Amino acid sequence: MPRPDSALPEASAPDAGRRERKRQQTLDHLAQTAYRLFETLGYDAVTMEQIAAQADVAKGTLYNHFPVKEALLAHRFHAELAATLAELRPALRQLPSFAQRLARILHASAHWSESHRAYLGPYLRYRLATLQPGAHDGGRYPRSGLHELFASMIADAQSTGELRSGLAAELLAHQLQFLHLGAMLRWLDRPGTTLRAEFDAAISLFLHGAASGDKA
Incomplete structure (x- = not known):
């Protein structure tokens, strides 16, 4: 005869799913509210207290979900980037x-x-900080999926011989992600340059390294 509590894990699964959906809805609501304020008042002018008031939540609720403004921005941007990658x-x-x-x-x-x-x-300062060892968010927030896409593409290219197979695809994807973020930082710091050109330079560096093509 089955134990009376044997069905509890199955019964709790829908509840867990509903809680997660509700949590994601809360995250989306807070991020969307914050972004509207950023667009209206300017990013630097908006405070966490204003975001909480506009979203009609307690300040503690906002800080529990998003400890800093940059996290709200990242949540919004990652959703947009994930949608763009899905279309691509x-x-x-x-x-x-x-x-x-x-x-x-x-x-x-x-x-x-x-x-x-x-x-x-x-956004980039926040992303670089959260890429550091020990600074992960524990999966609390959705990512854009770019790192996973890089890793998958690199693994496929290694299997066909396009890329060297001596290094793990995950490691190469991590390095490529830093090149990607670094190119954006360089572009922000150099008025008059184009981001596409910075990315093309990053692609060349990733594919060919910094070695000279000339033979000794």
């Missing part, structure tokens, strides 16, 4: 080489970044 995937599958697929992604990233330039400084 069919086109990526039609491209014959890793280099072409990578260029397509980063050129799309350049277009998106240029339309969000006013927010990229605080």
